[in-house]
Amino acid sequence: MSVSVRRARTADVREIRRLIDVYADDRRVLSKPTVALYEDVTDFWVAEIDGAVVGCGAVHVLWEDLAEFRTVAVDPDLRGRRIGHVIMEALLTEARVLGVRRVFVLTFETRFFGSFGFRPIDGTPVPPDVYEQLLRSYDEGVAEFLGLERVKPNTLGNTRMLLHL
Numbered sequence: 001m002s003v004s005v006r007r008a009r010t011a012d013v014r015e016i017r018r019l020i021d022v023y024a025d026d027r028r029v030l031s032k033p034t035v036a037l038y039e040d041v042t043d044f045w046v047a048e049i050d051g052a053v054v055g056c057g058a059v060h061v062l063w064e065d066l067a068e069f070r071t072v073a074v075d076p077d078l079r080g081r082r083i084g085h086v087i088m089e090a091l092l093t094e095a096r097v098l099g100v101r102r103v104f105v106l107t108f109e110t111r112f113f114g115s116f117g118f119r120p121i122d123g124t125p126v127p128p129d130v131y132e133q134l135l136r137s138y139d140e141g142v143a144e145f146l147g148l149e150r151v152k153p154n155t156l157g158n159t160r161m162l163l164h165l
């Protein structure tokens with residue numbers, strides 16, 4: 001079983017949609033309108049086996065030194081076969097290429113992300129002036145990063161984690 005990871009193309013959005021829908025019901029992955037997936041397609045990477053998409057993950061830049069990994073998901077039939085690790089390696093390389101120094105995740109999968117060095121944090125790891133700027137974003141994921149009241153029902157039970165690159 002040979003897994004390769006590449007940047008997502010617009011034609012991958014259907015498969016990314018499928019992977020999100022598998023995990024969105026129990027809030028493991030934030031559900032998003034399909035238009036948001038097309039808008040953010042350049043954030044995404046996909047894992048393939050024999051030309052079929054079996055996993056995905058995204059790097060979303062939040063600020064000069066900070067990005068969030070989002071929508072890391074592997075086909076439920078193929079979990080536990082290190083596909084997630086291969087995706088994470090691509091996302092970590094991309095984060096370094098982009099020049100960010102810290103990566104945030106909001107997740108139930110604390111052991112998986114912990115194995116890459118992510119550690120639980122409290123609060124929002126940005127100074128007040130950056131927090132004020134981030135409040136201007138329309139992105140739901142940014143609202144979750146900021147811990148805004150209106151999105152708290154979506155994030156209940158998730159752990160906030162941070163990795164210093």
Ligand SMILES: CC(=O)SCCNC(=O)CCNC(=O)[C@H](O)C(C)(C)COP(=O)(O)OP(=O)(O)OC[C@H]1O[C@@H](n2cnc3c(N)ncnc32)[C@H](O)[C@@H]1OP(=O)(O)O
Nearest residue numbers: 028070071072073074079080081082083084085107111112
């Ligand atoms: C920031 C965010 O994106 S948060 C959202 C994270 N995604 C989800 O919660 C969606 C549901 N989960 C998944 O899609 C996947 O399980 C992922 C992405 C978390 C991990 O991908 P996988 O390919 O399953 O993981 P991979 O095989 O690379 O890693 C091995 C881990 O899987 C565990 N594992 C082994 N067998 C299984 C199995 N059958 N099912 C799940 N996990 C297993 C191993 O114990 C190991 O755990 P550890 O790293 O904590 O020690």
